Amino acid sequence: MLRKILFNNIPATYTIGAVVGVLIGFLLLMLTLNAWNLYTAFTGSTQGQSEQYVTINKKVGLLNSLNSSFSSFKQAEIDNIQQQPFLDDWAPYLRSTFGVQASRQASANMPYMRTEMFFEALPNRFLDHKPEDFTWGKGQTHIPIIIPKEYLNLYNFGFAKAQGLPNVSEKLVGRFSFDIRLSDRQRKEQYTGSVAGFTNRVQSLLVPYAFLKSANSRFSNSETQKPDRLILKIKPNMEKDLYRYLEKKGFETTHDAFQGGRVALFVNISGTVLLAIAALIILLALIIYALTLQLTVQRNKDEIYQLILLGYSHRTIFFVYTVLQSVIALFVFALSAFLVYLLTGEAIDFLAQRYINLENFSIVPGVMTSALVMVGFLVFLAANTYRLVRRLSLRGTI
Amino acid sequence: MELSLSNVLPYPLKEMEHHSKSFWNAGTLQFQQGEVYEIIAPSGRGKTTLLDILFGKRKDFDGSYAINGSTTNKLPLQQWAALRRAHISYVFQGLRLFKHLTGVENIALKNRLTGCLSDNDITSMAGKLAIADQLHKKAGLMSFGQQQRLALIRALAQPFDWLLLDEPFSHIDRETAEVAADLITSVCREKGAGCIVTRLGNESFITADHQIVL
Incomplete structure (x- = not known):
C-alpha cells in the first residue's frame, strides 16, 4: 500500500522511460568498458598482435639478382638489428x-x-x-x-x-x-x-x-x-622507429604490416572519442533518472507528509524508495551484464575465426567497474532521496 | 503525559490584536492527561495553529512547548514519529485522507503501524458512525461528513494519551455528531487519555473540563 501512495502521482511512462534510459546508458557503459578491455587484450595478446610481427628482407636489385648471396643478411647486419630498441624478439626464416x-x-x-x-x-x-x-x-x-x-x-x-x-x-x-x-x-x-x-x-x-x-x-x-628473411617482433607502439630504420638500411617489408600501427592509432582515437560520447550519454541517462526520482518525491510530497503525520518514520519512506531503486538497479545490472556477455561472446568468436584468440580477455573487470559505477550512483540517489524525504518530514514541503 | 506551553505565540499571530481573555496574551498552559479541553474561537484566531503546535507540526512560534517537562525544540524526527504512533492522535481539519485509497485502506494504513484495532472493532465503529457501507469506497468519493467520520476512526486506530480534534463535527448532522462525541469520550475514558477539541463557538457536543478562548 505504501508503494501505491509513494508512486501515486507519477505516470508509469515517466518511470519506464527513465529506467529504459538508464538501461541503455548502463549497457553502453558496460559495452564501452568491455570493448576497451577487448582492445587492450587484443593489443596486449601475443597472438593477436599480428601487426607487431614484421617480416623483412633485402631489396632485390640488380646486384643480388645476379648473386643470391647478396640478398642474405650478414652477421653484422643481424647484430645491428638485434641492438635496435624497437626489437622484442626475432628469428631467421x-x-x-x-x-x-x-x-x-x-x-x-x-x-x-x-x-x-x-x-x-x-x-x-x-x-x-x-x-x-x-x-x-x-x-x-x-x-x-x-x-x-x-x-x-x-x-x-x-x-x-x-x-x-x-x-x-x-x-x-x-x-x-x-x-x-x-x-x-x-x-x-x-x-x-x-x-x-x-x-x-x-x-x-x-x-x-x-x-x-x-x-x-x-x-x-x-x-x-x-637467412634471407627475418621475422621481427616489434615492441608496442615502436612501428615508426622500425619504419625509419628499414628505410635507412634499405630493407623491405610488406606494406600492410604498417597498417596495423595506423589502425591501432585510429582505434585509439575513435575508442577515446566513443568512450567520451558514451560517458556523456551515461551521464545524461543517470541525470534524467535522478531527476525522475526527485520528481516522484516532489509530486508525492503531500502524500509523504501525510504519512509522516500518521506516524510513519521518514526512514521507512526512504527505505521504500531505496528498495525499489535497488531492485531496478539490480535488474538493469543483470540485464546489461547478460547482453554484454552475449555480445562480447560474439565478438570473441568473430575474432577467433580470424585467428585472434584473446586468452587474456574477461568481461569480469568491465562488469565489476560498471557495478562500482552503479553502486556509486545508488549511493548518490539514496543520499539525495534521504535528504529530500527528511526535509519534507521537517517542513511539510521541499 | 503532560503537555506544557509557556509564553507561546505563533509568528503569524504576532501582529494581531488579542482581546483581554485570549489565551495568546499569556500563551501558558499545562494540559493534564485525562482532562477534556475545548478551544473556542472564530475563524482565523489560531485554533488549528495551537493544535499543530501541540502535534509538533508547527515550530514557528515564540516561547516553548514541553512534553513531560522536556522541551520539544530539538526533538528528532524519529521521536516525533514514535509520539504520533503511540501518544498523540489528531483528527485534522483538512482530514488528510488518501483520496485514492478506500476507507478500509485509509484506516489500515494507520492500524498496521499500531495493530490497535481488530477488523471487528473497525466494523463496529463504522456501524456506530453510519459509514459501514461506505468503507470500501474510495475516500475521495465520500461526502465530507463521511470523510470526517472515517478520519475519526483512523485517529482512534492507535494508542494515545492525547486526542486532538480540529472542528470534528463541522459537517456532521446533530444526531451522528452526538454518537461520534460519545464514541470519542468513551474511548478517551477507556485509555485514560486527554482530549483537546476546537469549535467555532457553535454547539458543543463534548463536555469539557476546561475551556480555552482564543
Whole structure:
C-alpha cells in the first residue's frame, strides 16, 4: 500500500522511460568498458598482435639478382638489428635446401596435380595460430603444413572459379593429403603431407621447425644457412622507429604490416572519442533518472507528509524508495551484464575465426567497474532521496 | 503525559490584536492527561495553529512547548514519529485522507503501524458512525461528513494519551455528531487519555473540563 501512495502521482511512462534510459546508458557503459578491455587484450595478446610481427628482407636489385648471396643478411647486419630498441624478439626464416614436389593422384572430382614448391620454418612462438598436430618427430612420414590464408582465397575465388572446380573450406582442405617428394641430386625422400592450418602473419609454406632442420642436415652438408628473411617482433607502439630504420638500411617489408600501427592509432582515437560520447550519454541517462526520482518525491510530497503525520518514520519512506531503486538497479545490472556477455561472446568468436584468440580477455573487470559505477550512483540517489524525504518530514514541503 | 506551553505565540499571530481573555496574551498552559479541553474561537484566531503546535507540526512560534517537562525544540524526527504512533492522535481539519485509497485502506494504513484495532472493532465503529457501507469506497468519493467520520476512526486506530480534534463535527448532522462525541469520550475514558477539541463557538457536543478562548 505504501508503494501505491509513494508512486501515486507519477505516470508509469515517466518511470519506464527513465529506467529504459538508464538501461541503455548502463549497457553502453558496460559495452564501452568491455570493448576497451577487448582492445587492450587484443593489443596486449601475443597472438593477436599480428601487426607487431614484421617480416623483412633485402631489396632485390640488380646486384643480388645476379648473386643470391647478396640478398642474405650478414652477421653484422643481424647484430645491428638485434641492438635496435624497437626489437622484442626475432628469428631467421629457415628455408629448405632441397627440391620439394607435391602431387596428388587424380580422383573423381579433382584432376591430377603436381607442383614444385619449397618449405620454410619458424620457431613456434612466431606463429599466429599453431594447430595441435603441427609437430614432427623422428621417423614421422607425414608432414603438417601451414599455408597462408590468402592462398586458400586465391584458390577458391581465382583458380577454382576459373577451372570450374568446387570451392573448399578450411576444414575440407585439412582432409586432403598429398604426396611430397624431397630431392636433390643425391637423395630422394617420400612423405605425405596435409594442410594443418592457416596463417595470416606469414606469407610462406611453413613446416615444423624440427622437420626442416633435420631434413636440411640430411640434404645439405653446410650446417649454417645465411637467412634471407627475418621475422621481427616489434615492441608496442615502436612501428615508426622500425619504419625509419628499414628505410635507412634499405630493407623491405610488406606494406600492410604498417597498417596495423595506423589502425591501432585510429582505434585509439575513435575508442577515446566513443568512450567520451558514451560517458556523456551515461551521464545524461543517470541525470534524467535522478531527476525522475526527485520528481516522484516532489509530486508525492503531500502524500509523504501525510504519512509522516500518521506516524510513519521518514526512514521507512526512504527505505521504500531505496528498495525499489535497488531492485531496478539490480535488474538493469543483470540485464546489461547478460547482453554484454552475449555480445562480447560474439565478438570473441568473430575474432577467433580470424585467428585472434584473446586468452587474456574477461568481461569480469568491465562488469565489476560498471557495478562500482552503479553502486556509486545508488549511493548518490539514496543520499539525495534521504535528504529530500527528511526535509519534507521537517517542513511539510521541499 | 503532560503537555506544557509557556509564553507561546505563533509568528503569524504576532501582529494581531488579542482581546483581554485570549489565551495568546499569556500563551501558558499545562494540559493534564485525562482532562477534556475545548478551544473556542472564530475563524482565523489560531485554533488549528495551537493544535499543530501541540502535534509538533508547527515550530514557528515564540516561547516553548514541553512534553513531560522536556522541551520539544530539538526533538528528532524519529521521536516525533514514535509520539504520533503511540501518544498523540489528531483528527485534522483538512482530514488528510488518501483520496485514492478506500476507507478500509485509509484506516489500515494507520492500524498496521499500531495493530490497535481488530477488523471487528473497525466494523463496529463504522456501524456506530453510519459509514459501514461506505468503507470500501474510495475516500475521495465520500461526502465530507463521511470523510470526517472515517478520519475519526483512523485517529482512534492507535494508542494515545492525547486526542486532538480540529472542528470534528463541522459537517456532521446533530444526531451522528452526538454518537461520534460519545464514541470519542468513551474511548478517551477507556485509555485514560486527554482530549483537546476546537469549535467555532457553535454547539458543543463534548463536555469539557476546561475551556480555552482564543
